[in-house]
Amino acid sequence: MTPSERGTTPVNPRYERAGEPVLRVVDLVTEFATSGGTVKAVNGVSFEVGPGETLGVVGESGSGKSITMMSVLGLLASNGRVVSGEAWFGGRNLVGATERELQRVRGKGIGLIFQDPMTALNPVMTIAQQIDESLKRHNRGMDRRTRRARILELLDQVRIPRARQRADQYPHEFSGGMRQRAMIAMAMANNPRLLLADEPTTALDVTVQAQILDLLLQLQDDTGASLVLITHDLGVIAEVADRAIVMYAGRVVEQGTVADLFHRPSHPYTVGLLDSRPSLANNTAGVRPHRGSEGVAPLAEPGDLPAIPGQPPNSARLPAGCSFRPRCVHSAGRDECLVRPELVEISDGRSAACHFPIDSLERTAR
């Protein structure tokens, strides 16, 4: 059965109306050859990004969220390969595209923003030289003067003060936040239709993170570009995304609008993630009584966060059936969970990969 026949990719009606998706990934499978055998890092992932939309991709380390994006761009390490699936961008399937074709897309149609600007930027080139590389590569006829003007315009756009002087400085002369702005300027250089940002604020302090998120939203408003924002931080998703997919062990376990995910989560993993976050509204220090030495209670005590038990699985040794089964509070004694659940639509625009999706009515407001 081909992926198109299966037709499991639900489409949010809002974005169907708004036009063709900018990026459509269908049933993507990516494997890595390791000394311990073949590891399926991405295991049948499908999603779409609508025009002007911000799609959040949430997941913990090893969930396959970054590898999915690297697979789309053909930027996998040499031991990794896309086994099957499609990634449609601008009428072209990027899976199986030649390196030449991919190079025309990277930095032109799709701009990239990485987590750590210190390692992603070249330390021996000035900021202007690095932006210029991207301009030169994708705009053959553009002369030096036009390119310089564009560089200064970009640095202004990402609000780097005194752009004229700062353009000719090196990355080490920039603070973390300024470096991230420079990388965003580089990603925006050729007016991409899609920005892929992989944990763009994780290395930054919280006050700087707020500035960078503001900036990304502003740029998106100005240019109409779509944004895929990969993050482990649900707060960042709540802050900026329109829609989000939740990944676990190489698969999408839930997708929906941000309002649905936060208020009506269907997958037990999504519920667990939301519940295990400490809240700025609650303080529990002092709630616990001093119990003396009777041993640490393994069960929840007053003041405990509702944590998800266990550890994320090793992707080389995934449990049979639903990968979340060993940690799931609903799977006990249910044989259905030994069969891998597919991502199916639950209601308009919402889907979950769970045999027993949580009824929104069961979940009371926190």
Added chain:
Amino acid sequence: MTAPLLQVTDLVKHYPVKRRTLWEPRRHVHAVNGVSFDIARGETLALVGESGCGKSTVGKTLMRFHQPTSGTVRFDDHDVFSLGAGPLRRLRRDLQFVFQDPYASLPPRLSVASILTEPLEIHGIGNPRTRLERARELLNLVGLRPELISRYPHEFSGGQRQRVGIARALALEPKMLILDEPVSALDVSVQAQVVNLLGHLQAELGLSYLFIAHDLAVVRHLAHRVAVMYLGRIVEHGTTDEVFNHPRHPYTQALLSAVPIEDPDERGQNLRIRLEGDLPDPVDLPSGCAFRTRCPIAQDRCAAELPLLAGDPGQTRAACHYASENALLEVAR
């Protein structure tokens, strides 16, 4: 009131900057510039702030990993900075440190058994058999199965490693743990487990914590009191409820308003204070209040006069000339 377990007074730590030429004047990074606080038995004080504010340096100087420039620290009636090597070693039985990175802080070639028995061996406690017994007990205490005792660090996940790191710190039955970002390297689903463990351990063992962190939600959850640091100084200090519900220093207000919202419905509802610019160079600190270069309400007085953390130590205190006057900035949460 009983004497606090730890009492830090006017702690200063400056690091010399390497000179590029011989005749260049010797310059210093002003990492910690006069920090005072105390921690009672069984209490958690959180030291919060952004990178470069000096919070980790405070923790490491208390342990005497680094020598202080000046100031005094009293721990359990000992003057920490005047102790010789022998007494210092005994002090470290009572005051232990848990590192941020569970991947870098455990020796890769030692089994968990060796990691947990080593501190006991160094301090000459028990014999090989009782030490191994204690190691099993410790694993149980931190929620790991005692069978894992012969495993090596690489066989564990991040959360499990951090549990081993905590077990090692508990081996000598300390009175206090200095926890330097103990959960920030962990995945979200595992972070909650370790946060709960720290709460259980405190309740059971009556431990005091100095909790060094930048994640304000975790601090809100765990700490009794909070000290907010900016460029080497405490700018606000009070009970967790007071500091989070009624922040008075403009930096605390900005910090709290920058924390991402918890629910998409809150978008656009909160008053946002966006700080402009970057942290000043800690080698050349601004005159007066170090925060004035980014402060939305700074006046001329702020450049001339250093605001002190004045007031009753039992009350919430803010080191700002206009702390009581900026009700305008009061953050909604």
